[in-house]
Each structure stands twice: as structure tokens, then as C-alpha cells.
Amino acid sequence: MTDLLTDTATASPLTSAPAAAPSVMHGRPLPASATTGVFARYEEWVRRSPEAPAVIDGTRTWSYRELDAAADETVRALDGRVRAGDLVGVCLDRSAGLVVTAVALARMRAVYLPLGPRPGERRIQAVTEDVEVTCLIGDPAVLPERHQAAERITLPLPGEGTNAAPTTVAAFAPPAAGARPALPESFYAVLTSGSTGRPKAVAVAEPALSALLDWYRAETGLAPGDRQSLLIGAAFDPHVMELWAGLTSGAALVPAPDAVRWDPAELTSWWRDAAVTVSVAATPMAEPVLNRPWPQDLSLRHLVVGGDRMRRRPGADVTATVHNAYGPAEATVVTTTHAMRPDDGGVRDETPPSIGTPIPGATVLVTDDEGRIAPRGAAGELCIGGECLALGYLDPELTSRRFTAPPAGIDPEVTRRVYRTGDRVRMLDDGTLEFLGRLDDQVKISGVRIEPAEVEAALEQDPSVRSAVVTAPRSADGNARLVAFVVATDAAPAPHALLSAVRAWLPEQAVPSAVRIVDAFPLDANGKVDRTALLRTAAEPARPADSSGNDGPGESGSHDGGSHDGGSDDGATDSERLVLRLVRDLLDSPGAGLGDDFAAAGGTSLVASRLLAAIEKETGVRLRAPELLRQPDLRAVAAVLDKRRAATTAVV
Numbered sequence: 011m012t013d014l015l016t017d018t019a020t021a022s023p024l025t026s027a028p029a030a031a032p033s034v035m036h037g038r039p040l041p042a043s044a045t046t047g048v049f050a051r052y053e054e055w056v057r058r059s060p061e062a063p064a065v066i067d068g069t070r071t072w073s074y075r076e077l078d079a080a081a082d083e084t085v086r087a088l089d090g091r092v093r094a095g096d097l098v099g100v101c102l103d104r105s106a107g108l109v110v111t112a113v114a115l116a117r118m119r120a121v122y123l124p125l126g127p128r129p130g131e132r133r134i135q136a137v138t139e140d141v142e143v144t145c146l147i148g149d150p151a152v153l154p155e156r157h158q159a160a161e162r163i164t165l166p167l168p169g170e171g172t173n174a175a176p177t178t179v180a181a182f183a184p185p186a187a188g189a190r191p192a193l194p195e196s197f198y199a200v201l202t203s204g205s206t207g208r209p210k211a212v213a214v215a216e217p218a219l220s221a222l223l224d225w226y227r228a229e230t231g232l233a234p235g236d237r238q239s240l241l242i243g244a245a246f247d248p249h250v251m252e253l254w255a256g257l258t259s260g261a262a263l264v265p266a267p268d269a270v271r272w273d274p275a276e277l278t279s280w281w282r283d284a285a286v287t288v289s290v291a292a293t294p295m296a297e298p299v300l301n302r303p304w305p306q307d308l309s310l311r312h313l314v315v316g317g318d319r320m321r322r323r324p325g326a327d328v329t330a331t332v333h334n335a336y337g338p339a340e341a342t343v344v345t346t347t348h349a350m351r352p353d354d355g356g357v358r359d360e361t362p363p364s365i366g367t368p369i370p371g372a373t374v375l376v377t378d379d380e381g382r383i384a385p386r387g388a389a390g391e392l393c394i395g396g397e398c399l400a401l402g403y404l405d406p407e408l409t410s411r412r413f414t415a416p417p418a419g420i421d422p423e424v425t426r427r428v429y430r431t432g433d434r435v436r437m438l439d440d441g442t443l444e445f446l447g448r449l450d451d452q453v454k455i456s457g458v459r460i461e462p463a464e465v466e467a468a469l470e471q472d473p474s475v476r477s478a479v480v481t482a483p484r485s486a487d488g489n490a491r492l493v494a495f496v497v498a499t500d501a502a503p504a505p506h507a508l509l510s511a512v513r514a515w516l517p518e519q520a521v522p523s524a525v526r527i528v529d530a531f532p533l534d535a536n537g538k539v540d541r542t543a544l545l546r547t548a549a550e551p552a553r554p555a556d557s558s559g560n561d562g563p564g565e566s567g568s569h570d571g572g573s574h575d576g577g578s579d580d581g582a583t584d585s586e587r588l589v590l591r592l593v594r595d596l597l598d599s600p601g602a603g604l605g606d607d608f609a610a611a612g613g614t615s616l617v618a619s620r621l622l623a624a625i626e627k628e629t630g631v632r633l634r635a636p637e638l639l640r641q642p643d644l645r646a647v648a649a650v651l652d653k654r655r656a657a658t659t660a661v662v
Contacts, residue, residue, distance in 0.1 A: 030385035033376035033437035037368035051258035063262040067171035084114035094119035101148030103127040103173035126245035142189040149175035157181035203461040234260035239289035272635035292457030293318035317457025336365035371397035395425030453482040468515035474503035483549040492522040493548035585648040604645040
């Protein structure tokens with residue numbers, strides 16, 4: 011993409027680094043079309059092709075005309091209750107109803123705040139205490155208690171489709187005293203993990219999203235007749251990109267069933283069956299797909315991957331162009347990209363792909379410890395400027411800390427401010443960026459940014475927890491998981507009970523895979539918690555449970571030994587022993603028993619995907635995600651595996 015870039019080294023050299031070119035790169039100037047609003051582009055397609063499909067969910071299709079009419083009905087239902095500039099929390103899953111809601115809020119000039127279908131009652135409570143949310147929209151059965159008791163109106167949203175809520179309401183609860191309103195000119199807002207232990211809201215204006223969508227359409231060729239996935243979790247900011255990419259291109263959005271996020275084989279089957287042509291996927295979801303033989307009968311032309319460090323390139327059999335995308339929510343989803351095309355000779359290179367170069371309207375620069383522009387080749391903090399920047403956080407103090415004046419040598423006409431990402435990178439001679447890691451403790455789990463402090467704060471809500479420290483060890487294949495170390499009060503808590511409790515506070519990706527009870531935290535020479543020592547401990551298996559089925563002294567896995575199976579597998583079948591071994595390994599929980607529920611034991615979507623892959627590798631039997639998730643315990647999972655193995659043997 012070098013033809014899309016302005017290289018500062020050749021265009022306007024800076025004097026701050028005479029010995030080497032400075033680590034600055036500007037994306038191509040935005041086209042004149044970037045001044046066209048996102049919603050105006052959508053309305054243009056409603057006028058031009060009203061009968062074209064806008065949302066396709068299985069056998070049900072909604073045309074642009076039907077979608078627009080449903081949005082108008084929703085606007086009328088909310089009229090007088092929601093005004094321009096109001097923040098509206100949307101607790102819906104990927105569905106036609108979610109798309110209608112997004113369009114309706116944009117028509118009202120209200121601010122779309124996607125929270126996901128089950129954001130957790132205490133997380134919602136924290137958000138609504140900090141942010142002035144006018145109402146929550148969602149299934150009344152999953153809304154938090156405070157909003158269930160509030161005034162509610164039923165919304166005329168589509169109730170059909172894979173992930174659709176049968177009934178949707180708007181629930182109005184009075185805002186908390188001191189809650190912050192949306193920033194002026196906000197088009198949408200998203201939550202990111204907060205180092206204070208509370209989520210923080212980032213507000214983005216329409217022009218920034220419009221510029222991103224210009225790049226997306228130009229890069230993927232998305233147009234009428236295409237099918238754009240609606241795959242990303244609705245609370246994750248790339249969801250906004252894929253939703254509006256489809257609607258501003260005249261293409262059809264295709265909501266993905268939840269099972270595809272757990273199983274690479276399910277995902278590729280869905281791409282095939284739904285005839286998806288352009289898709290967005292989180293890196294931890296995409297990499298297992300790239301590790302498998304690539305199906306040669308897919309319609310998929312482009313796969314945009316982001317949210318975590320990509321550790322492998324697509325193989326020679328991959329027929330789609332894979333875009334390794336990087337970008338924080340504070341810079342409107344995507345800032346830099348590196349495209350790997352099927353005919354690219356370097357596609358089979360064993361080195362991890364770079365995060366590429368900036369998209370149009372974005373400026374990237376690397377600064378040293380003193381905040382000065384570093385020379386190319388030197389590692390430093392990545393800062394982002396340009397038209398892609400968000401308006402800021404709803405907390406002005408936090409905004410002033412992270413969105414700062416550009417360093418000396420940057421033309422203020424190019425960017426008046428930069429966002430300090432906290433990411434460590436290196437800019438190569440050609441302007442390509444290599445991602446080197448985080449400068450702080452923030453980690454990514456399943457593509458979602460997690461502040462360990464937020465997880466620690468959630469654990470410390472329990473009265474049995476004196477203090478908690480959360481680490482993120484990586485497995486040999488580079489995947490991270492969260493392990494929590496807890497110092498208890500007088501009564502030691504049961505790890506599985508702690509995990510159940512924090513699910514109300516945290517998104518799924520932030521729930522630790524294991525809890526270890528310790529007497530005290532190791533300290534370094536400065537008297538601070540030695541996180542490096544804890545990280546080493548977290549990477550080691552937990553001590554096994556004792557013969558009574560209770561956890562051993564000092565620490566425990568995510569299971570507390572309370573199931574009727576304890577930690578023993580005596581008398582178990584071959585399938586039971588296999589499932590138990592794999593789950594214990596994946597969850598770092600030697601005390602897990604056959605009577606444990608997979609999710610309650612700490613299983614997440616990412617762990618489920620790995621478990622399914624491991625079972626297939628060892629037995630040749632591919633279970634599907636629903637077969638795992640519907641079972642009451644691990645013994646039932648093993649029983650399903652036995653039936654499938656028996657059926658396979660009978661066929662042979």
C-alpha cells in the first residue's frame with residue numbers, strides 16, 4: 011500500500027533525527043467523498059435499490075426498504091423519549107433487530123452504545139453510574155434489575171433470526187447523579203477496559219467512521235451483490251465497522267450464529283453456506299481457521315483480521331486476501347493494515363506479518379522515552395494522529411492524559427493531537443510497523459483489550475477476597491489466558507464461586523481461566539508485588555487436588571473440588587479420561603471433575619474452540635460447539651463423544 015502513503019522522510023524531512031529518517035508515516039489524504047456522512051450513504055442505497063437485500067438471516071431476508079421502514083417504526087416508538095445526542099445502550103445480539111436499532115438511532119442522531127446481549131448486571135450498573143445512558147434496549151429478561159423495574163416500552167423490532175430477541179423493550183431509568191453525557195457530535199460510543207477497574211467510554215464522530223468506511227470499501231471492493239458478515243461480538247468496536255460497511259455499500263449483512271465463534275469448522279461452513287464474500291474476524295478466531303486446510307469452495311474474497319497480534323501468515327491454499335489490521339477504539343477501529351494476497355510471494359513467509367502502514371487520513375509516529383520522535387528502526391511508543399482519532403473519552407481528565415499535543419516536528423495542520431496507544435512498535439525503513447507488545451500491563455484475550463486492574467477490581471468485590479492480582483501467561487503457541495491470584499480474608503473463597511460472581515462484572519473474555527488462592531504475593535526489591543514472579547507461577551500447572559477431592563493448600567485451579575466427582579477419574583471411560591485431561595490442561599485446573607459444567611469451570615469461547623480442535627486431533631471426531639455447550643457436565647460431553655465415535659466405527 012505504499013502508493014497510498016506519504017513518507018515523511020522523503021516529503022518533508024524533520025531535523026530532530028539527522029542521522030536517520032524519523033519514525034513518522036502519513037496515510038494518503040482523505041478523498042472528497044469522506045465529507046459524505048455515514049447515514050447519508052445508507053439513505054442513498056435505500057433510494058437507489060430499495061428492494062436489494064439489506065439483512066439475510068437464514069431463509070429470512072429484509073430489503074433496504076423493509077429495514078428502513080422498521081427503523082422508522084422504532085423512531086416513532088422512541089419519539090419524545092430519546093433525543094439527539096442521547097446515549098442509548100443496546101443490549102442486543104447480531105440480528106436484523108440490532109441493525110434496525112442502529113439505523114433508528116442514527117436517524118434520531120442519538121448515540122449508539124453497543125453493549126452486547128448479556129453485558130452483566132454489575133458491569134451495566136458501573137456504566138450507568140458513570141455515563142448518562144438515557145435508556146437500555148434489549149430483551150427484558152436479560153436487562154439488569156434496576157431497568158427491569160423502570161418504565162419500559164415495547165419496540166417493534168424484528169423478532170426473527172438466529173440471534174433475535176423475541177421481545178425487545180426500551181427501559182428508562184433515571185441517570186445517576188454526576189453521570190457524564192455523550193460528547194457533542196458523537197455518532198457512536200464503545201466501552202474499553204479501564205485501568206481504574208471500571209470500563210471507560212470512547213466517543214467517535216461520524217467523519218472518522220466515514221473515513222474508515224471509505225478505506226474499507228476501496229480495499230475490499232464491497233458493493234451491491236456482496237454479503238458482509240455480521241460476525242464480531244456486538245460490544246467490540248469492529249462490530250460498528252462491519253455493520254455500517256454493509257449498509258453504506260448496498261451490500262447485505264449476514265448475522266452469524268453464535269456457534270461459529272467457537273469452532274473453526276463451523277465458521278468456514280457458515281461462510282460457505284451463507285455465501286459470505288467479505289468478513290471481519292478477531293485474530294484468535296481467524297488463526298485456527300488459517301491453521302486448517304482452506305476450503306476451496308468459499309465465496310470469501312477478503313478477510314479482515316484484528317484485535318490481537320497475528321502470529322502466522324495465511325498458507326498457500328488460502329484463496330482470500332487476508333488483511334492484518336491494527337487499531338484501538340480511540341482511533342476508530344483500524345489505523346494500519348497489511349494485506350496478504352493469494353498471489354503474494356511472501357504469503358508463505360514463516361515470519362509473523364507486520365501491522366503494516368496507515369490507512370488514508372491516519373498518521374502514525376513512534377516516540378522515545380522522552381516523547382520525541384524516534385529514528386526508524388528504534389523501538390518506542392506508537393502514537394496516532396489524523397482524522398481517524400476519536401473525540402475522546404467521556405471522562406475529560408482521562409482524555410487529556412491520553413490525547414496529547416503532537417511532538418515537535420509534526421505539522422499541526424496535519425494533526426493537532428495524538429493518541430498515545432501504550433503499544434511498543436518499531437518502524438522499518440519502508441514505513442512498515444512491527445508490533446512488539448504493550449508498554450503497560452494491558453493484554454488482549456480473544457481479541458478484546460483487558461486491563462488486569464478491572465478484573466482485579468471485580469474479584470475484590472467479593473468480601474472473602476482481601477486482594478487480587480491478575481496475570482496473563484502465554485502458552486507455547488502464543489495464546490494468552492488470565493490467571494488470578496487471590497489473598498483471602500478469614501474464610502477462603504471457593505474459586506468456582508469467585509468465577510461465577512465476576513461474570514456479572516466482566517465480559518466473557520475477561521473472566522480468568524483459573525483462580526489460585528495464595529497466602530501472600532511475592533514482593534520485589536521495591537516492596538511492590540512481583541508480577542514477573544507471579545507470571546512464572548501462572549505459567550506452571552496448579553498443584554493437584556488432594557485425595558479427598560479438596561484443593562491442595564496455598565492455591566487452587568478454577569475448580570474448588572466441590573463436585574461429586576472430585577478430582578478423581580477412577581473408573582472413567584476412555585472418552586471421559588480424554589475429555590477430563592484436555593479440559594484440565596486447557597483450564598490449568600487439575601481439580602476439574604467429570605461433574606463440572608464446562609462454562610462454570612472457567613471455559614470460554616476461545617477455550618471451547620481449542621477443546622473441540624484437540625478432541626478432533628486425538629480421536630478424528632469433530633464435535634460441534636452446540637454439542638459441547640448444551641451438556642450439563644463434562645461426563646455428558648464424553649457421552650456425546652462416545653456416541654459419535656461409535657457411529658463412526660459402525661459406518662466404517
